[in-house]
Amino acid sequence: MASFKLNLKTLPFGSQSVNYRLGADFFSGDEPTEVSAADVDVEIEVTRKSERDYALTLTCRGKLSIPCDRCLEPMEHTLDTTYQVNIRQEGEVLDDSRDTVLIVPEAWHELDLAPMVRDTVLLTIPIMHTHAPGECNPQMMERLGELEADAHDDNDNTAGDPRWDALRKLME
Ligand SMILES: [Zn+2]
The missing domain is CATH 3.30.1300 (Pantoate--beta-alanine Ligase; Chain: A,domain 2)
Known part of the structure; x- marks a missing residue:
């Protein structure tokens, strides 16, 4: 160099x-x-x-x-x-x-x-x-979109929590 x-x-x-x-x-x-x-x-x-x-x-x-x-x-x-x-x-x-x-x-x-x-x-x-705009790699965008969706599913962990079930019952 x-x-x-x-x-x-x-x-x-x-x-x-x-x-x-x-x-x-x-x-x-x-x-x-x-x-x-x-x-x-x-x-x-x-x-x-x-x-x-x-x-x-x-x-x-x-x-x-x-x-x-x-x-x-x-x-x-x-x-x-x-x-x-x-x-x-x-x-x-x-x-x-x-x-x-x-x-x-x-x-x-x-x-x-x-x-x-x-x-x-x-x-x-x-x-x-x-x-x-529009010039990003479409396969990569799709893959990243899937990863993001997975991350959201992981965060949504209120299902099955007894406290939330009790609360849902109260709301019904
Ligand atoms: Zn790009």
Whole structure:
């Protein structure tokens, strides 16, 4: 896999950009995701503005395969997104709690951008994601419908309970 390391100390002043292409392997590392296939072009543009200040623009375009929330079959998710952040080398502690600037310890020689790229892509996935109406797998929908009906039957366990029988008699 391509390295997403940004060489903070040796980066020339001015702007430069690097391009990457992400496949499914990028999303199946230490923290696996529900992405089963991917074809995403990433452009990272970095501008070194001073000894310690950098401006970064990530542009991610492409598509992913993720399971549909309704039928669980793979569905295609298209993305086209840009994320911009400033980076400043300062102090000794990494601070990513600010909105527009990422503080990186002064002593660091490089910054791994892979987590940022990953988050930028994954954040484009809506919380609820489903096939367009009518495009879910009909067999899966039928199967899921049966499972749901079974679950309801299991919950309906008042039948045969003597207390309920007594109550029913009172109601009659
Ligand atoms: Zn579906």
